[in-house]
Amino acid sequence: MSLQQDGVQQLPANVSNPSLKTVPVSIWMNGRATAPEQATVSIFDRGYLYGDGVFDTIAAWEGRIIWLEEHIDRFLAGCDRLQIPVPYSRNELIEAVHQTFDRYEGNNGRIRVSASRGIGGTAIYDQIETGPTVVIWVKPLELYPERFYRVGMRLKSFTTERHEAAVKHLSFLVSVACMMDARREGFDDAFFVDTDGNVSEGATFNIFSVYGNQVTTPARKILNGVTRAKVLDLIRQTQHQVNIEDLPLTRLLEADEVFITGSTKKIVPVSEIDGHTIGRGIVGTVTRELTQMFNDQYF
Ligand SMILES: Cc1ncc(COP(=O)(O)O)c(C=O)c1O
Numbered sequence: 001m002s003l004q005q006d007g008v009q010q011l012p013a014n015v016s017n018p019s020l021k022t023v024p025v026s027i028w029m030n031g032r033a034t035a036p037e038q039a040t041v042s043i044f045d046r047g048y049l050y051g052d053g054v055f056d057t058i059a060a061w062e063g064r065i066i067w068l069e070e071h072i073d074r075f076l077a078g079c080d081r082l083q084i085p086v087p088y089s090r091n092e093l094i095e096a097v098h099q100t101f102d103r104y105e106g107n108n109g110r111i112r113v114s115a116s117r118g119i120g121g122t123a124i125y126d127q128i129e130t131g132p133t134v135v136i137w138v139k140p141l142e143l144y145p146e147r148f149y150r151v152g153m154r155l156k157s158f159t160t161e162r163h164e165a166a167v168k169h170l171s172f173l174v175s176v177a178c179m180m181d182a183r184r185e186g187f188d189d190a191f192f193v194d195t196d197g198n199v200s201e202g203a204t205f206n207i208f209s210v211y212g213n214q215v216t217t218p219a220r221k222i223l224n225g226v227t228r229a230k231v232l233d234l235i236r237q238t239q240h241q242v243n244i245e246d247l248p249l250t251r252l253l254e255a256d257e258v259f260i261t262g263s264t265k266k267i268v269p270v271s272e273i274d275g276h277t278i279g280r281g282i283v284g285t286v287t288r289e290l291t292q293m294f295n296d297q298y299f
Contacts, residue, residue, distance in 0.1 A: 047116025152271025
């Protein structure tokens with residue numbers, strides 16, 4: 001892959017989608033703006049060796065970075081939990097994200113902030129010889145297909161869980177593997193159910209279900225989604241009641257409506273789970289109402 005100095009990344013000629021041939025990218029690495037060809041990580045970096053690091057994904061819509069403080073707080077809490085000593089303050093990271101986005105030649109962006117433990121030997125007990133590798137980049141924001149929002153998604157459940165689910169750590173293989181298996185079987189995406197039969201979260205999203213005027217979302221074994229928190233705030237402004245509690249898969253299948261939330265997705269309706277139609281199989285009224293409120297209040 002050849003990379004240009006001006007921050008436009010040239011993808012190989014065999015990339016078939018012409019819109020992917022040039023992708024704007026803006027990168028900050030270990031404290032400074034960095035050209036793509038210089039933005040490389042050692043093969044001895046713990047993020048590469050062991051998925052030993054934390055990241056967060058933030059969306060920018062129409063030139064506005066959405067809920068940056070909340071994402072940085074979750075990122076720093078995750079680093080703290082995994083004892084990764086990020087050498088930048090909250091304010092320095094927020095400022096660095098703004099600067100990196102200002103240098104990005106686009107309106108909608110996927111912003112990623114990550115910190116790996118750094119560079120050490122090769123075994124997990126080896127001494128780390130550097131500080132953490134801290135990277136911020138902005139690339140175009142790829143969205144779910146429009147069909148998902150219009151007719152709802154088809155999800156598949158998997159009995160598994162992300163360990164340390166409250167941390168958005170670099171070991172994302174559970175999400176990747178389930179998502180790939182789900183897609184191979186013709187589903188749109190994957191979610192997790194624990195060994196007690198309770199739903200936790202999606203591969204890259206949180207889950208809500210609706211029963212009359214009750215809206216339920218799982219309490220445990222989840223990433224505390226920033227979008228989830230905003231949607232919970234919205235529901236509390238309506239006449240619907242919020243329940244944050246265990247949600248057995250059997251109960252999820254009986255819901256009138258199911259929807260998912262995520263920063264790069266907003267609110268997405270679900271029409272089918274494991275081959276069962278949810279409710280009437282169309283986008284439900286509560287999902288529509290909350291989507292409307294969400295767009296009015298936040299976008
Ligand atoms: C596992 C997982 N759960 C939930 C979410 C949703 O979190 P947020 O709303 O903060 O994007 C994500 C986001 O990527 C995720 O990866």
